[in-house]
Amino acid sequence: MKQLFIDTAHRHLTVACVENDVIVSLFHQDAFKSQSEKVMDAINECFTEADWQPRQLESVILTQGPGSYTGVRIAMTVAKVLASVAPISIFTTTSLQLIAGSSKNTFVLLDARSSRAYGGLVNEGLLVDDASIFTIEQVQQLKENHPDWQFAGDLHLIKETERWMDIKDGIMTCIRYATLVEDIDALIPLYLKSNQEYQL
Amino acid sequence: MSNKSLICAIETSCDETAIAFIENGNKVLSNIVSSQIDTHRAFGGVMPEVASRLHIEQISVVLKEAIGKSGVTMDDVDAIAFTQGPGLIGSLHIGVLASKTLAWYFKKPLVPVHHIAGHIYANAFVTEIKFPLLALVVSGGHTELVYMKEDYDFEILGTTQDDAIGEAYDKVARVMELGYPGGPAIDALAKQGTTQYVLPRVRTEKPLDFSFSGLKSAVLQLVLKEEKHGRELNKANLAYTFQEAVLDEVLLKTKKAIETVEVRQVVLAGGVSANSRLRDRLTKMMDSYPNIALSIPPLWCTTDNAAMIGAAGAVAFKKGIRADFSTSANAGFDLEV
Numbered sequence: 144m145k146q147l148f149i150d151t152a153h154r155h156l157t158v159a160c161v162e163n164d165v166i167v168s169l170f171h172q173d174a175f176k177s178q179s180e181k182v183m184d185a186i187n188e189c190f191t192e193a194d195w196q197p198r199q200l201e202s203v204i205l206t207q208g209p210g211s212y213t214g215v216r217i218a219m220t221v222a223k224v225l226a227s228v229a230p231i232s233i234f235t236t237t238s239l240q241l242i243a244g245s246s247k248n249t250f251v252l253l254d255a256r257s258s259r260a261y262g263g264l265v266n267e268g269l270l271v272d273d274a275s276i277f278t279i280e281q282v283q284q285l286k287e288n289h290p291d292w293q294f295a296g297d298l299h300l301i302k303e304t305e306r307w308m309d310i311k312d313g314i315m316t317c318i319r320y321a322t323l324v325e326d327i328d329a330l331i332p333l334y335l336k337s338n339q340e341y342q343l
Numbered sequence: 344m345s346n347k348s349l350i351c352a353i354e355t356s357c358d359e360t361a362i363a364f365i366e367n368g369n370k371v372l373s374n375i376v377s378s379q380i381d382t383h384r385a386f387g388g389v390m391p392e393v394a395s396r397l398h399i400e401q402i403s404v405v406l407k408e409a410i411g412k413s414g415v416t417m418d419d420v421d422a423i424a425f426t427q428g429p430g431l432i433g434s435l436h437i438g439v440l441a442s443k444t445l446a447w448y449f450k451k452p453l454v455p456v457h458h459i460a461g462h463i464y465a466n467a468f469v470t471e472i473k474f475p476l477l478a479l480v481v482s483g484g485h486t487e488l489v490y491m492k493e494d495y496d497f498e499i500l501g502t503t504q505d506d507a508i509g510e511a512y513d514k515v516a517r518v519m520e521l522g523y524p525g526g527p528a529i530d531a532l533a534k535q536g537t538t539q540y541v542l543p544r545v546r547t548e549k550p551l552d553f554s555f556s557g558l559k560s561a562v563l564q565l566v567l568k569e570e571k572h573g574r575e576l577n578k579a580n581l582a583y584t585f586q587e588a589v590l591d592e593v594l595l596k597t598k599k600a601i602e603t604v605e606v607r608q609v610v611l612a613g614g615v616s617a618n619s620r621l622r623d624r625l626t627k628m629m630d631s632y633p634n635i636a637l638s639i640p641p642l643w644c645t646t647d648n649a650a651m652i653g654a655a656g657a658v659a660f661k662k663g664i665r666a667d668f669s670t671s672a673n674a675g676f677d678l679e680v
């Protein structure tokens with residue numbers, strides 16, 4: 144089974160070719176606001192390194208969010224287009240699971256701007272609760288109340304050093320728990336903010 | 344050089360998700376447009392973030408339908424043409440990424456197209472394009488006089504210094520409480536109107552440039568003045584006066600351009616070319632230039648669509664214009680190279 148993993152939800156660009164639970168090639172880079180320019184070359188490079196042809200691809204696993212809106216749409220556009228023109232099945236997972244990987248009780252937070260964070264608790268690869276939006280105070284409160292949790296992601300939001308876990312473990316965890324998309328046309332990013340917030 | 348080409352074209356610069364398959368630059372095999380107008384009407388205008396969201400919702404549906412109706416397969420295609428800009432950056436991104444994905448998967452060349460080039464080449468569907476050509480491009484995002492000495496050679500003779508013409512219609516329609524989009528509402532209402540109000544003449548620094556913001560504020564002041572004096576506003580008459588003033592400006596500059604450069608053909612392009620009064624007045628004006636052909640495209644190819652990007656893309660493809668995988672949306676894309 145030749146699988147392509149893509150994450151463009153946060154400031155990294157992560158692309159991997161995975162076959163039989165093995166990461167055959169990997170592109171993982173800080174690509175703040177340049178994922179759109181870099182994603183196709185990254186996919187192409189991974190395929191070249193894996194010695195795959197595009198038409199051998201059987202499935203795409205992508206993070207549906209949360210994260211930057213422009214970002215989450217990048218991987219999703221690639222996946223929706225591929226599924227429209229070829230027999231490629233699409234699976235989704237979340238950026239929180241990618242970051243936490245298989246570690247225990249890990250609360251992942253990602254900068255959602257305006258002093259807010261997208262966050263959620265991940266335990267051994269599974270989301271304990273749905274991802275949602277937190278204020279910085281709420282995150283700090285959670286940290287005080289749960290000394291047994293570890294925190295990962297944009298920790299500068301709570302005045303700590305950023306912390307990123309092993310990306311390969313994150314990718315394999317995502318692939319393990321990703322859900323198959325039944326209706327590709329209905330697939331939309333996990334925004335967590337509604338259209339109404341854009342009404343003037 | 345052979346004119347044979349099969350182009351898959353993608354346009355997502357504003358609020359239409361559109362994909363088309365175009366053969367030899369002027370034959371439409373399929374042309375699917377998913378409009379977001381109903382959603383944006385509820386917001387009273389195009390909300391960029393909402394537009395991007397709708398593009399990603401629509402892209403797979405539109406793509407499958409466009410391929411299905413074309414009677415060809417992606418393997419038959421010679422190139423993928425896409426609108427690189429100008430437009431809303433978040434919206435453009437979706438079309439650019441979709442194009443890159445198709446180009447990568449099917450190993451096809453990528454051809455970047457300027458949105459305005461698309462509007463101009465939409466005329467290829469209804470007439471043989473002759474050069475030198477003068478295009479009057481009027482839409483919600485553009486008001487331009489473009490001069491083309493030859494194929495795919497663009498020179499902007501005049502442009503708007505402030506609002507685009509369609510934007511001016513929308514803003515005035517909002518002041519007059521006529522709803523969104525403003526163009527068709529004002530055009531329809533103006534038919535029942537006559538001269539009653541007076542609006543100031545437009546002044547621009549460069550002779551071929553346009554300006555509409557003065558007219559827009561004059562309408563607002565007039566509405567406020569009538570209100571203050573307790574007089575009922577005759578909306579039809581105001582619509583008439585505003586429309587005539589806008590078109591006076593547009594046609595005056597077009598006439599000046601015709602008399603400045605050598606022209607064999609004048610083409611009308613862009614969404615506002617659906618305006619019935621503009622069509623009538625331009626046709627009448629061009630009667631006095633019997634040696635210059637006039638092309639007014641049918642309504643289906645005046646509003647944003649991908650067929651027009653395919654028509655321009657076919658020419659750009661032949662000219663060897665290409666983009667690679669690192670190409671990106673360019674919201675401020677320049678027509679003149």
Ligand SMILES: [Zn+2]
Nearest residue numbers: 482613614647
């Ligand atoms: Zn347009």
